[in-house]
Amino acid sequence: MSRGRHYGLRVAVAIASSLILAFPLYWMIVVAFSPRQELLTTELRLWPQHFTLANFDRIFASFPIPTWFGNSVAIAVVVTGLTVSVNLLAGYAFAHLRFRGSSVVFLVLLSTLMLPLQVIMVSEFQLITALGIYGTYWAVILPTAASAFGMFLARQFILGIPREIIEAARVDGAGSLRVFLQIVLPLCKPLIAVLTLLTLLSTWNDFAWPLIALKQNELFTLPIGLLYLQGQFGSDYGATMAFALLSVLPMVVLFVAFQRYFVQGFARSGIR
Amino acid sequence: MTTLNTSRRPRWVRSTLTGYAFLAPSLVLLGLFVFLPLGWAFVISLKQTNGFGDGAFVGLSNYGRLLTDPVFWRVTFNTALFTSIVVPVSMALGLGLAMLMNSVLPVRALFRTIIVLPMVISGVATALIGVLVYDQNNGIANKLLRVIGLGSIPWQSSGPGAFASVVLVTLWWRIGFNMIIYLAALQGVSPELYESARIEGANARQQLRYITWPMVGPSTFFLLIMNVIHSFQVFDVIFVLTQGGPGNSTSVLVTYAYTNGFLIRDQGYATAIGIFLLAITLVFTAIQWRVSRTRDLVE
Numbered sequence: 001m002s003r004g005r006h007y008g009l010r011v012a013v014a015i016a017s018s019l020i021l022a023f024p025l026y027w028m029i030v031v032a033f034s035p036r037q038e039l040l041t042t043e044l045r046l047w048p049q050h051f052t053l054a055n056f057d058r059i060f061a062s063f064p065i066p067t068w069f070g071n072s073v074a075i076a077v078v079v080t081g082l083t084v085s086v087n088l089l090a091g092y093a094f095a096h097l098r099f100r101g102s103s104v105v106f107l108v109l110l111s112t113l114m115l116p117l118q119v120i121m122v123s124e125f126q127l128i129t130a131l132g133i134y135g136t137y138w139a140v141i142l143p144t145a146a147s148a149f150g151m152f153l154a155r156q157f158i159l160g161i162p163r164e165i166i167e168a169a170r171v172d173g174a175g176s177l178r179v180f181l182q183i184v185l186p187l188c189k190p191l192i193a194v195l196t197l198l199t200l201l202s203t204w205n206d207f208a209w210p211l212i213a214l215k216q217n218e219l220f221t222l223p224i225g226l227l228y229l230q231g232q233f234g235s236d237y238g239a240t241m242a243f244a245l246l247s248v249l250p251m252v253v254l255f256v257a258f259q260r261y262f263v264q265g266f267a268r269s270g271i272r
Numbered sequence: 273m274t275t276l277n278t279s280r281r282p283r284w285v286r287s288t289l290t291g292y293a294f295l296a297p298s299l300v301l302l303g304l305f306v307f308l309p310l311g312w313a314f315v316i317s318l319k320q321t322n323g324f325g326d327g328a329f330v331g332l333s334n335y336g337r338l339l340t341d342p343v344f345w346r347v348t349f350n351t352a353l354f355t356s357i358v359v360p361v362s363m364a365l366g367l368g369l370a371m372l373m374n375s376v377l378p379v380r381a382l383f384r385t386i387i388v389l390p391m392v393i394s395g396v397a398t399a400l401i402g403v404l405v406y407d408q409n410n411g412i413a414n415k416l417l418r419v420i421g422l423g424s425i426p427w428q429s430s431g432p433g434a435f436a437s438v439v440l441v442t443l444w445w446r447i448g449f450n451m452i453i454y455l456a457a458l459q460g461v462s463p464e465l466y467e468s469a470r471i472e473g474a475n476a477r478q479q480l481r482y483i484t485w486p487m488v489g490p491s492t493f494f495l496l497i498m499n500v501i502h503s504f505q506v507f508d509v510i511f512v513l514t515q516g517g518p519g520n521s522t523s524v525l526v527t528y529a530y531t532n533g534f535l536i537r538d539q540g541y542a543t544a545i546g547i548f549l550l551a552i553t554l555v556f557t558a559i560q561w562r563v564s565r566t567r568d569l570v571e
Contacts, residue, residue: 004376005476014377017369018386024401024444025389027412031404044415086297099291100284109298112306114557116505118526119546120309122533123316127309146305148298176290205394207508208526212534223396227512230400237404244397251392259385266391266449267456 031241032056039237055242059229065243067218068225072247075140075210075221076203082145084195088188091154092180096166106155109148117208125212139213140221144203150195153268157191158184194265197258204251222247317543334544343520343528344545351524354435355503358442363495365443366450367488373451374458384455388448395445395508402441402513408433431521434514438522441509446502450495457491458484497560501553525549 004010031039032055034048059065093099094106128139161184169179207223214220220228226243233239255262292299320330338344373384390398406413406427414424426433461483469479507526510516516523516531523531525545533542 007376010372010375011377014372014380014383017372018383021390021444021447022386024398024405025393027405028397028401039410041410044412044419046412082301086301089294090298093291093294097287097291097294099288102291105295109302112302114501114553115306115310116526116546116549116553118505118507118529119543119550120306120313121530121546122539122543123309123312124305125533126312126316126539127305142301143305146301148302151298176294180294201392205392205396207394207396207511208530223394223508226394226396226400230403230512235407237407240400241404244400248393248397251394252389255389255392256385259388262392263388263452266388267452 028241028245031237032245033242034238036236036238055238056246058236059239059243062232063225063229063243064218065225065246068220068222069246071137071219072204072221075137075144076200078137078141079145079203080196080199082141083147083199084150084192086145087148087150087195088154088185088192089180090148090151091156092158092184094151094155095158096179096184097176106151110152112148113152121208121212124209128213134213135215135219137219140206140210143213144206144209149199149202149269153195154188154191157188161187190261193258194261194268197254197261198265198269200254201251201262313543313546316540317547319540321537321539330540334541337541338544338548343523346520347523347525347528350435350520350522351504351506354439354442354506354524355500357439358446358503359496359499361439362443362446362450362499363492365447366495367454367492369447369451370454370458371484373455384451387451390445391448393445396512398441398445399509399512402437402509406437406440428514429518431518434518434522438510438513441513442503442506445509446499450499453491453495454488457488461487493560493563497556500556504549504552 030046030048033051033053035050035052035054038045038049090109094102124143125134128134128143133139133142165183165187166179169183174182205223206221207227210221210224211227214224217228226240226247229243230240317334318329318331320328320334369387373380373387377383405411408414408424408427408429411427413427418424425436427437428434465483465487466479469483474482505526506524507530510522510524510527511530514522516527526549529542529545529549531542532538532545
């Protein structure tokens with residue numbers, strides 16, 4: 001395959017763009033491993049002179065980092081499990097079951113996707129207070145899991161399953177639930193992969209709602225903890241970047257490992 | 273295909289029950305945590321509270337207050353300005369990078385990974401890296417600027433500087449998304465089109481204008497709407513990077529709503545702002561829906 005026109009120029013632009021885009025993350029890593037003194041110099045230095053782990057020691061000593069990690073993991077896993085299951089069930093229903101009002105209900109449920117959180121953040125807050133769950137895991141989990149994300153994709157994907165397979169199962173006497181569990185679900189693995197990864201990502205990075213729903217330090221998720229730590233440590237950038245690095249690492253690893261699924265998911269989310 | 277219908281209920285009842293049984297978890301969750309708060313939000317917006325108790329019913333006066341509130345107009349202006357800069361620039365850069373990534377390059381997959389990677393970084397971490405980089409005293413941005421002779425920019429202490437830092441950070445975060453969508457579109461364009469155009473004598477700019485641009489039209493439109501809606505809802509980055517300051521120069525609709533709802537605790541007013549945001553979102557979504565339907569009819 002020929003290299004095409006202006007090959008050299010294109011490579012140069014690609015390298016330059018990548019360097020610019022990668023720089024903030026590179027800088028985060030550099031600062032996380034730099035001692036405090038280095039950050040206060042006025043001269044320009046692009047790599048650490050002294051590599052240190054002191055920042056990490058400091059943050060682990062002052063804050064319940066493992067607890068916060070645990071909170072993020074627990075909440076992300078539960079929310080993802082709930083959202084994916086609920087939307088798979090709904091997607092199946094809309095794809096294959098015939099029932100009264102299904103098109104209207106489908107549109108109404110989908111429309112919730114374009115509702116900005118900010119519209120209901122105050123009333124949602126009052127709701128969780130009234131339900132008595134304010135400040136608990138459930139205050140974060142339940143409203144976050146109440147999402148139609150994936151319902152549209154699930155329906156589309158399941159519609160693609162050949163009808164003959166479904167019919168054959170029904171002729172054998174299988175009810176809808178069995179068809180769903182034993183036929184449809186095993187065929188949905190790519191869909192489940194995409195939904196799981198995207199939901200994990202958005203829950204892991206979720207900031208606005210946990211900020212409102214949580215109050216106790218021990219229950220903080222990583223984004224809230226990160227902000228809290230920065231509030232306490234002020235201009236101790238080394239510490240802040242050390243924690244930032246730790247908090248983004250799981251998602252970066254997942255992304256690099258499953259990039260294809262993420263990109264597919266990003267490309268299709270929101271497309272009607 | 274028949275299943276033995278041994279129950280006494282007619283078939284349509286059974287299938288309706290089954291259908292709604294599968295929907296039940298969705299209906300419960302969304303009903304309780306989306307529709308209920310939504311309805312309640314309209315009610316709250318008609319009240320005025322000072323943080324204690326239910327608040328007094330004041331009819332539409334919160335909305336009236338919006339109209340005469342100079343801060344509200346300021347934040348609306350900021351949100352619109354932010355949107356009008358970030359959206360076209362991120363889309364143009366996204367298209368440019370997509371065109372680049374669609375061409376022959378070494379280690380192309382690596383470049384693509386780097387461009388998309390910012391999308392998985394949380395808004396908080398992104399903003400904190402921004403705080404670090406754009407610190408006007410010790411940050412690397414100003415150090416680099418000084419080294420190449422351009423002098424420091426007051427990223428924190430001046431309105432325009434703070435605004436610029438917010439825009440730059442957001443661009444970094446959003447370029448990957450635009451690139452992905454455009455790249456998918458470009459990959460659907462057959463190379464023969466470009467070949468025949470080149471044979472006919474079209475130069476690069478003509479190819480761009482008469483082949484590339486129209487072929488990615490639907491993606492452009494989709495991105496326009498998605499990016500605009502997203503920009504109107506921007507919160508994380510601004511909240512962490514500038515807290516809306518200095519003054520109100522980087523305050524936007526959502527940070528203003530948050531301040532009113534959870535700091536000043538006038539929840540009615542905050543919700544009214546939220547409903548204003550909802551109205552704008554609906555307008556843009558309706559536009560998208562309208563245009564995409566006519567497009568489908570035409571095609």
